[in-house]
Amino acid sequence: MVPLRPILGLLVAAGCLLAGGTRCSGDGLLPWIKPEQRTVRVRHPTQLPRAALPDTPPPPTVSAPRWDAPVWNLSLDEAIRTSLSNSEIVRVLAGVAAVSSGRSIYDAAISNAEIDVAQGRFDPTVAVDNFWNRTENPFALIDPGDPQRTLIAGSQSDAYDLDFALSKSNLTGGVWTFGVADNTTRVPGPAPLNPSNSTALDLSYTQPLLQGGGIAVNQAPIVLARINVERSYFQYKSSVQGMVFDVIQAYWSLVSARTVLWARQQQVTQLEFALQLAEAQEAADLLSAGEVAQSKVSLASFRSALIAAKAEVVRRETALRSILRLPVTLQRRVTPSTPPSTEQVQFGWEDLLGMAEQYRPDLIELKLILEADQQRLLQARNGALPQLNAVANYRWNGLEGVMPVGDRVYSSLGENTGWTLGINFSVPIGLRAARAQLRQQELIIARDRANLDQGLQSASFFLAESLQNLDQFYEQYRATLETRAAARKNLEFQIARYQGGLTQYIVVLQAIVSWGDAVSAEADLLALYNIELANLQVQTGTILETHAVFFYEERYRSIGPLGCLGSGRCYPRANPPSDNQNVYPEGDRPSEEYFDLADPLEPLRDLRRRERDVLPPLDPPAPTEPFPDDWPEELPRSPAPRMLQPAGVLPEP
Structure with a gap:
C-alpha cells in the first residue's frame, strides 16, 4: 500500500512548481489552465459592428448653399415641437452641432428602480437547506484472533438534514424568524433509537433598541431613493429647458443672419x-479713373462681406437642424416664418425672484440635496449609538425513532419546549469612527446650506443680468430704428444731391454702407432681444411651463415580483416631454420680411433709365436669391409671446 502523505506532499510541491513555472516560462505546462494575460489585445476598427449611416447628401456650403431648394416655412412653435419629439437624448447646442447633455428620457425611470431596491430589504426571505450525508470514518481495533495485530474498520452513518427559515424585517428594525429543522440519523450498531428523527420549530424576534432601531432611520434608504428620483427628474427637466432655449436661440440667430445677408446683398x-x-x-469722360478704382475696391470689400454673410446663414441653418435632430442635409431649405416680437415686455422683480426660487431646477436640486443630507444625518446619528438588541426565542422540540425491539416511539412538539430571552450589547470604545462620520455629515449640511444660499444669490444676479440685457437690447433696437431711418434719409438726400451734380458718388457709397450697417444692427439687436426673452424664462425656470410642456410616463410591461409565474406589471420606461402649445404669433412669410427691407437705390435706377440717351445702355443687376427686394415699406409690430406663465394655471394634456 502506497503511503498517502508523501504523495500529497509531492502533489503540493508539483502544483507550486507548475504555478511558478507558468509565470516564468509561459504556456503549455498546464494546458487545462488558461495562460496569464500579458498583452493588450485590441480589435481592429473594421472588426467592430457597423452602425447604420443615414442616406444624406453632402451638406450645403457657402459655394453651394442650395438656395434653389424647396422652402420649408418653419414657425418657432413647430421648431420647438420638433426638438421635443426628437428628445430621446436631450441635446445642447455647441457651435453648429448639438451634442448630448448627458440626460435622456430614461434617467428618471432608471433611478425609480432604486426605490424597489431599497424597499426590498423589508421583503420576506425564504431559505431552505437540504443535505443527504453519508459518513464513514476509519478506526483501529485489536485483532481478536491475534492481540499483537491491529485491524482497521469503518463506521458508516447516514443522515438527512432539512433546515427551513422564513424571516421578515419590519420598519422598526426588528427581524421575525420562523424556522423548521428536521434531522434524521442512522448509525451502525445498537442505539436507543436507530434511525432517529429530531424536529424543531423556532420562532424568534430580534429588536434593536439603539443602533438600527426606529422607523425613521429604517425608512431613510427608501426616502433617499425617492429623493434621487426627484433629483434625476429635475436634472432632466433642466436639460430639456436648455434644449428649448437653444432651439429659440438658433431660430432667432438664423433670422438675424438672413436679414444681414439681405443687407449685404443689397449693398453688393x-x-x-x-x-x-x-x-x-x-x-464719357465724366469721371476719373481714380474714382472708378475706388468703386472697385468698395465692391470687392462688400463681396467679401457677402460671402461671410452667406456662410453665417449656412452655419445658423445647420445649427438649427442639428438642435432639432434633423439630417445634416434636407431636401427643403429651412426658412423661419415667425415674426420677431417688437413689443417691450415689463416684469415685476419680486415676482421673478419668487418664480426662480420655486421653479428653477438647479435650486430645486439644491433643496433636494439638503433633504437627502438630513436623512444621512439621521443615519449617522443612529450609527453613533451603541448596539443594544433584545432577543426572544421560543422552540418546540420533537423526537421519534425506532427502538431496538423494532417499535416506533415519538414525542409530540408540545412536550418539550424551550425559550430564550436576552440582551446583546456591544460598542466600540470611544465611537471614534461613528462620531467622525456624524461630524462629517453635519459639516456637509452646513456646506450644502451655503450652496443653496449661493444658488439663490446667483439666481438673483442672473435675473438682474437678464433684465438689464432686455432693457439694453430693446433700447438699442429702438436706437437702431432711428439710426436706420436717419441713414435712409441721408442716403436719399445724398442720392438727390448726386443727381443734381452737387456731390461725388463716394458720398453715396458711404451712405450705402451706413444704411446696410443700420439694417444689420437692427436685425442683430431684435434677435438678441427675442433670445433674451427666452433666457429670462430659463432664469426663472418657467420656459417649459410657458410653452405648456409637460412630462408623462411612457410605460411598458416588465417582469413583476412573481417572476415568470405572474403577469407582467407596468413600470415607467421613460419620461418624454409632451408637445408644446402655440405661443408665438403665426407668420405666413419669411421672418426677415417683417423688417422694412426696401431697395433704397431705386431713385438712382430711375435716374439711370433717364440717362440712357446720354450714356451707354446699362441695366442694374437683380438682387441675389434667395431674398426678393420687393418687401413692404412699413415695419409691422408683432405681439409679444406669452411670458412666464406659472405651471399651475396651464391644463395638463
Whole structure:
C-alpha cells in the first residue's frame, strides 16, 4: 500500500512548481489552465459592428448653399415641437452641432428602480437547506484472533438534514424568524433509537433598541431613493429647458443672419450698379479713373462681406437642424416664418425672484440635496449609538425513532419546549469612527446650506443680468430704428444731391454702407432681444411651463415580483416631454420680411433709365436669391409671446 502523505506532499510541491513555472516560462505546462494575460489585445476598427449611416447628401456650403431648394416655412412653435419629439437624448447646442447633455428620457425611470431596491430589504426571505450525508470514518481495533495485530474498520452513518427559515424585517428594525429543522440519523450498531428523527420549530424576534432601531432611520434608504428620483427628474427637466432655449436661440440667430445677408446683398447689388455707372461715366469722360478704382475696391470689400454673410446663414441653418435632430442635409431649405416680437415686455422683480426660487431646477436640486443630507444625518446619528438588541426565542422540540425491539416511539412538539430571552450589547470604545462620520455629515449640511444660499444669490444676479440685457437690447433696437431711418434719409438726400451734380458718388457709397450697417444692427439687436426673452424664462425656470410642456410616463410591461409565474406589471420606461402649445404669433412669410427691407437705390435706377440717351445702355443687376427686394415699406409690430406663465394655471394634456 502506497503511503498517502508523501504523495500529497509531492502533489503540493508539483502544483507550486507548475504555478511558478507558468509565470516564468509561459504556456503549455498546464494546458487545462488558461495562460496569464500579458498583452493588450485590441480589435481592429473594421472588426467592430457597423452602425447604420443615414442616406444624406453632402451638406450645403457657402459655394453651394442650395438656395434653389424647396422652402420649408418653419414657425418657432413647430421648431420647438420638433426638438421635443426628437428628445430621446436631450441635446445642447455647441457651435453648429448639438451634442448630448448627458440626460435622456430614461434617467428618471432608471433611478425609480432604486426605490424597489431599497424597499426590498423589508421583503420576506425564504431559505431552505437540504443535505443527504453519508459518513464513514476509519478506526483501529485489536485483532481478536491475534492481540499483537491491529485491524482497521469503518463506521458508516447516514443522515438527512432539512433546515427551513422564513424571516421578515419590519420598519422598526426588528427581524421575525420562523424556522423548521428536521434531522434524521442512522448509525451502525445498537442505539436507543436507530434511525432517529429530531424536529424543531423556532420562532424568534430580534429588536434593536439603539443602533438600527426606529422607523425613521429604517425608512431613510427608501426616502433617499425617492429623493434621487426627484433629483434625476429635475436634472432632466433642466436639460430639456436648455434644449428649448437653444432651439429659440438658433431660430432667432438664423433670422438675424438672413436679414444681414439681405443687407449685404443689397449693398453688393448697389455697388455693382454704382461701378457700372462709374465705368459708363468714365467712358464719357465724366469721371476719373481714380474714382472708378475706388468703386472697385468698395465692391470687392462688400463681396467679401457677402460671402461671410452667406456662410453665417449656412452655419445658423445647420445649427438649427442639428438642435432639432434633423439630417445634416434636407431636401427643403429651412426658412423661419415667425415674426420677431417688437413689443417691450415689463416684469415685476419680486415676482421673478419668487418664480426662480420655486421653479428653477438647479435650486430645486439644491433643496433636494439638503433633504437627502438630513436623512444621512439621521443615519449617522443612529450609527453613533451603541448596539443594544433584545432577543426572544421560543422552540418546540420533537423526537421519534425506532427502538431496538423494532417499535416506533415519538414525542409530540408540545412536550418539550424551550425559550430564550436576552440582551446583546456591544460598542466600540470611544465611537471614534461613528462620531467622525456624524461630524462629517453635519459639516456637509452646513456646506450644502451655503450652496443653496449661493444658488439663490446667483439666481438673483442672473435675473438682474437678464433684465438689464432686455432693457439694453430693446433700447438699442429702438436706437437702431432711428439710426436706420436717419441713414435712409441721408442716403436719399445724398442720392438727390448726386443727381443734381452737387456731390461725388463716394458720398453715396458711404451712405450705402451706413444704411446696410443700420439694417444689420437692427436685425442683430431684435434677435438678441427675442433670445433674451427666452433666457429670462430659463432664469426663472418657467420656459417649459410657458410653452405648456409637460412630462408623462411612457410605460411598458416588465417582469413583476412573481417572476415568470405572474403577469407582467407596468413600470415607467421613460419620461418624454409632451408637445408644446402655440405661443408665438403665426407668420405666413419669411421672418426677415417683417423688417422694412426696401431697395433704397431705386431713385438712382430711375435716374439711370433717364440717362440712357446720354450714356451707354446699362441695366442694374437683380438682387441675389434667395431674398426678393420687393418687401413692404412699413415695419409691422408683432405681439409679444406669452411670458412666464406659472405651471399651475396651464391644463395638463
